[in-house]
Amino acid sequence: MKKNQKSLDLDTARVSHGSGYLTTNQGVGVNNTDDSLKAGKRGPTLMEDFIFREKITHFDHERIPERIVHARGSGAHGYFQVYENLSHLTKAHFLSDPNLITPVFVRFSTVAGFRGSPDTVRDVRGFAVKFYTQEGNYDIVGNNMPVFFIQDAIKFPDLIHSVKPEPNNEMPQAASAHDTFWDFVVNTPETMHNVMWLMSPRAVPKSYRTMEGFGINTFRLVNTKGEFKFVKFHWKPLLGVHSLVWDEAEKIAGKDPDFNRRDLWENIENGNPVEFELGIQVLNPEDEFKFDFDILDCTKLWPEELIPVQKIGKMTLNQNVNNFFAETEQIAFCPANVVPGIDFSNDPMLQGRLFSYLDTQISRLGGPNFQQIPINRPLPKVNNNQRDGMHRMTIDEGQTSYYPNSLNNGEPHAARDGESHFEHYQEKVDGHIIRERSASFRDHYTQPAMFWNSMSDWERAHIIDAFRFQLGKCKNKNTHQRLVDMLGNVDPVLAQKVAEGLGATPPANATNPTTAASPALSMENTAKSPK
Numbered sequence: 322m323k324k325n326q327k328s329l330d331l332d333t334a335r336v337s338h339g340s341g342y343l344t345t346n347q348g349v350g351v352n353n354t355d356d357s358l359k360a361g362k363r364g365p366t367l368m369e370d371f372i373f374r375e376k377i378t379h380f381d382h383e384r385i386p387e388r389i390v391h392a393r394g395s396g397a398h399g400y401f402q403v404y405e406n407l408s409h410l411t412k413a414h415f416l417s418d419p420n421l422i423t424p425v426f427v428r429f430s431t432v433a434g435f436r437g438s439p440d441t442v443r444d445v446r447g448f449a450v451k452f453y454t455q456e457g458n459y460d461i462v463g464n465n466m467p468v469f470f471i472q473d474a475i476k477f478p479d480l481i482h483s484v485k486p487e488p489n490n491e492m493p494q495a496a497s498a499h500d501t502f503w504d505f506v507v508n509t510p511e512t513m514h515n516v517m518w519l520m521s522p523r524a525v526p527k528s529y530r531t532m533e534g535f536g537i538n539t540f541r542l543v544n545t546k547g548e549f550k551f552v553k554f555h556w557k558p559l560l561g562v563h564s565l566v567w568d569e570a571e572k573i574a575g576k577d578p579d580f581n582r583r584d585l586w587e588n589i590e591n592g593n594p595v596e597f598e599l600g601i602q603v604l605n606p607e608d609e610f611k612f613d614f615d616i617l618d619c620t621k622l623w624p625e626e627l628i629p630v631q632k633i634g635k636m637t638l639n640q641n642v643n644n645f646f647a648e649t650e651q652i653a654f655c656p657a658n659v660v661p662g663i664d665f666s667n668d669p670m671l672q673g674r675l676f677s678y679l680d681t682q683i684s685r686l687g688g689p690n691f692q693q694i695p696i697n698r699p700l701p702k703v704n705n706n707q708r709d710g711m712h713r714m715t716i717d718e719g720q721t722s723y724y725p726n727s728l729n730n731g732e733p734h735a736a737r738d739g740e741s742h743f744e745h746y747q748e749k750v751d752g753h754i755i756r757e758r759s760a761s762f763r764d765h766y767t768q769p770a771m772f773w774n775s776m777s778d779w780e781r782a783h784i785i786d787a788f789r790f791q792l793g794k795c796k797n798k799n800t801h802q803r804l805v806d807m808l809g810n811v812d813p814v815l816a817q818k819v820a821e822g823l824g825a826t827p828p829a830n831a832t833n834p835t836t837a838a839s840p841a842l843s844m845e846n847t848a849k850s851p852k
């Protein structure tokens with residue numbers, strides 16, 4: 322297989338330990354690593370045994386903190402190619418030339434479990450892609466469901482605290498099967514849409530090769546004329562979407578906790594390429610307020626019948642990692658990693674995410690220099706005045722480390738016209754500083770009802786069983802009732818069936834919004850920001 326540019330870059334960091342005599346980290350030869358140095362055959366080990374101390378000290382520090390979420394993951398290398406020149410939409414160079422091969426690294430993950438937790442649990446799956454473009458690293462850090470549980474990043478710690486094992490006894494391990502998660506859900510109705518997806522077969526993918534990916538948040542594409550369009554990103558697996566049966570997923574979790582990881586690894590090892598098409602939904606700025614949902618609300622999807630997904634390119638994963646820790650564990654994705662031509666929206670989830678990833682990685686990867694770890698370094702030369710800090714790997718030469726300077730003829734200089742550089746889209750922002758959202762953020766049931774209506778009979782049966790099973794693990798009967806009442810706003814039959822399974826009372830006044838004309842398909846304007 323021909324190596325891509327990133328693989329060649331990684332080659333410069335690879336070290337083979339196949340032959341030769343053992344040494345310490347100082348390069349001093351060692352002829353015995355089995356016996357520590359003792360005072361007599363039966364005496365205590367001596368402090369001066371630097372060979373013992375070095376070996377044990379390194380071992381003592383072999384672990385780094387696991388990711389605070391998405392700790393369990395599997396990664397692979399590959400490449401991306403765009404189908405057509407998209408320069409009318411974006412100046413992103415890697416989306417302009419169908420002949421250009423852009424190396425990628427992808428990490429699939431579960432969200433709630435620990436690093437060693439089983440693959441086939443009911444959970445959202447992470448789908449994070451790093452493009453090593455010629456203009457720098459670009460990341461799409463998405464999930465396998467098109468919406469998220471909450472509307473504002475400030476609630477993320479609450480969501481995750483409710484999903485993780487409870488703090489007093491670190492139980493239970495199953496994320497969507499305990500009191501705190503369901504307590505959060507019934508107190509936070511904006512979770513309803515993602516909870517519907519979580520109870521569906523999408524939450525137990527058969528393979529990482531057969532699940533969709535979604536960037537979820539709204540972004541912008543910006544072209545050289547400075548014109549922009551809103552965009553949502555999609556990954557479509559060429560093998561189609563396939564899920565496990567729930568009963569089978571549970572058994573596999575016990576029998577083969579590495580089920581999805583092994584499937585990915587073995588297929589790549591056997592030369593079966595893993596392929597996804599990249600799709601975009603594009604929205605003209607003048608249509609921003611034409612929907613009954615706010616396009617900045619990530620608990621809502623953009624209905625594909627209104628805004629079709631255009632397939633713009635293909636990603637092929639074809640190379641396994643050489644070292645799990647160095648590549649899959651140390652890779653650092655961040656939604657703020659964008660290249661010229663791709664920009665953010667004001668989605669309050671996205672805005673918070675832009676802060677969180679770099680922040681957490683400074684502690685997870687041991688300081689501010691983790692971008693120098695081989696898997697994270699970009700293909701273009703990094704050229705700036707940042708210096709020093711823990712684990713700095715480069716020897717940055719020269720007298721000056723500031724700009725502007727005269728002592729080094731003003732170099733390195735701020736990028737000039739014609740030199741690749743990022744410029745933020747110059748959006749006009751004019752409003753009051755408030756902690757509020759558009760009114761349509763409060764509609765928590767229209768899209769869950771659309772989702773329920775789009776399900777086939779077997780999918781509905783799966784969802785009802787999942788609610789009964791997962792909520793059945795929750796001891797608090799009051800929570801059961803409140804959840805059933807919420808489901809009454811999605812569909813009365815769903816609410817009734819779940820209530821029957823839990824011994825709760827079906828909601829008396831449950832309306833069925835799905836029998837009314839679907840407002841999501843209307844072009845009524847309710848999404849304007851409060852002034």
Ligand code: HEM
Pocket residue numbers: 387388389390391394428429430446447448449462463464469473474475477536537538619652653654670673674677678681682685
């Ligand atoms: C990690 C997706 C919301 C904080 C991840 C990963 C994915 C992901 C896929 C794993 C990346 C990897 O494989 O290394 C998403 C999506 C979100 C979302 C799709 C919503 C649309 C948030 C929010 C926050 C957040 C709101 C915080 C305000 C984190 C943190 C990590 C993480 C701290 C760990 C990063 C690391 O240690 O490298 N997220 N996330 N996420 N996410 Fe999110």
